[in-house]
Amino acid sequence: MSNNLQFLQKEKIVAIIRGISYENSHETAQALLDGGIKLLEVTLNTDRAFNMIADLKESYDDKLCIGAGTVMNIQMAKDAIAAGAEYLVSPNLDEAVIDYGIAHGVDVWPGTFTPTEIVRAYQAGATAVKVFPIDSLGVNYVKNVRGPINHIPMMVTGGVDINNINDYLSAGAIAVGLGGNLVNKQFIHDKRFTEITELAKQFVQKVQEGKAVTTVPSHANY
Template sequence: MTTELLTNLAKEKIIAIVRGIPKGSGELTSKALEAGGVSFLEVTLNTEGALTMIDELRGKFGGRLRVGAGTVLNLKMAKEAIAAGSEYLISPNLDEEVLTYGLEQGVEVWPGTMTPSEIVRAYTLGATAVKVFPIGSLGVKYIKDLRAPLSHIPMVATGGVNLDNIKEVLGYGATAVGLGGNLVDNGLIQKGDFEQITKLAEAYTKLAKGVEIHA
């Protein structure tokens, strides 16, 4: 099933993963990413103050940024994330309770999967897309191999995507990529170098928008 959120993600192609950033830097980080063309932000729940950050970002950036929660490992975390205003939930694992609850609440869940069996199971249960993780360890051509029999299932490739391989990953048919430290660089944020965050975002978005699918 194609939804408005998924259609927008397929167009934008990048989810910026905000993990472990210094407390109080959420708004400046988000502004820097937005200035570079990124509109999907995944705030991981193992980040200090994550729930407050999600709530504040939803309020301050209105419909300009699509803010979701990441590292949603169980039902309790899913409930807290949705209560904070998360537009979508992402996890490194497939937890069927989280997926079912998200669907009940009208919130999309993109669970973490690695094997074809997990991918098909998640999609059968109602996931509109799956996160394929960790793509850096599996190899970027793993997406191509998965897409051969499973091209009907949208996939977000995460873990190890960088400026050198993003075009290849997307070219093999990934709907989008999740970018953590290679884009949301905590070292730059700690130094207050948000201009460089914007430049990185611009570089990634430029590459992503110029991809031709060859899978």
Template sequence: MSILNVLKKEKIMAMIRGLSPATTDQTLDALANGGIRFIEVTTNTDGAYALVSRWRTAYSDDLYIGIGTVLDVNMAKQAIDAGAQFLVSPNMDAEVIAYGIRHQIDVYPGVMTPTEIVKASKAGAKAVKVFPMGSLGGASYLKEIRAPLDQIPMIASGSVGLHNIREVIAAGACAVGMGGHLVNKQWIEAGNYAAMTKLASECVSLVKE
């Protein structure tokens, strides 16, 4: 099964961004204990590439670990060398997509408009990340652009949380990217990882219904 097909089944990709090195392992464990299997670590997280290398070894086939905020080919190279299983970008860069294709690694580029969605698909992206979802209008926007472009898998990212995850999936998202609405920095600072595990479990249960 391709990694995209697994993502379509799991539905949720959790994003770890800008956490201190002391909290990243506990955050990952909290998410995994809640049933999250896809983790995106952004390049503006301290030691992102080293984290991915270590987690790929530690978690083997239990989790899928990718790198986000991949802005150019140099970042893509470092991410793939570190063992990233997929790449995520906030923008659409044809060179990054092509690099991923050459190395048989999925790239999910960030897009906003129908034009960008089609360009990314033609460049070889197996799925696109519709971002920022909340600012674009949420589920209603996704539903409208999915009508003529339903052949292109879309991952909804930005302002997706427990409050709207079912609505976004119902609008046609093949999966969702979840940042602060799941990886809650206040809980992390307070050491309340149990709350994150509980929330993750609730989100997983919702999308599996």
């Protein structure tokens, strides 16, 4: 098991940074870190995303695990890894991106929707898969699909909020990706970074509460 996958399983939350200004990136990262978030995904459809990844990696290398999101082809994967991305996340399944990540020692967590895509991604070498968009599928989908393929680590993204985060984790997701429900663009635009920190603390506390009351299933260690 890769170190980044272990870290993902331990921390449970990936904060997705999408569409914020480069000028606000450091304060946003610091606010999330102050709230207890340790994994950040900078999506490549964000302006100056590669600069963001490189600079955040340099500033927070020993404190945050920085990855690239919305990685949709090999060129994007190359540029993201060159910038210092420690893992790659995609909205889709592209085996070529997985191959490139493997060749360069970088985890790839591709987007999947169906059991066929989940299995294909894992067989191609993905250390975990992103089930997306999860709000179109729901908690029961996670429970049902994990019945026959519970050996494949699954992160869920798209529609996760403070009220349902533990439902997905209890259903068997190893982690969640959180976008606007955590990385609130209005707060960032208004430079209300303490409110980002408070949101992060609420999510982290919610996960800790869930860990305290959940019995770990026998298949939890991959």
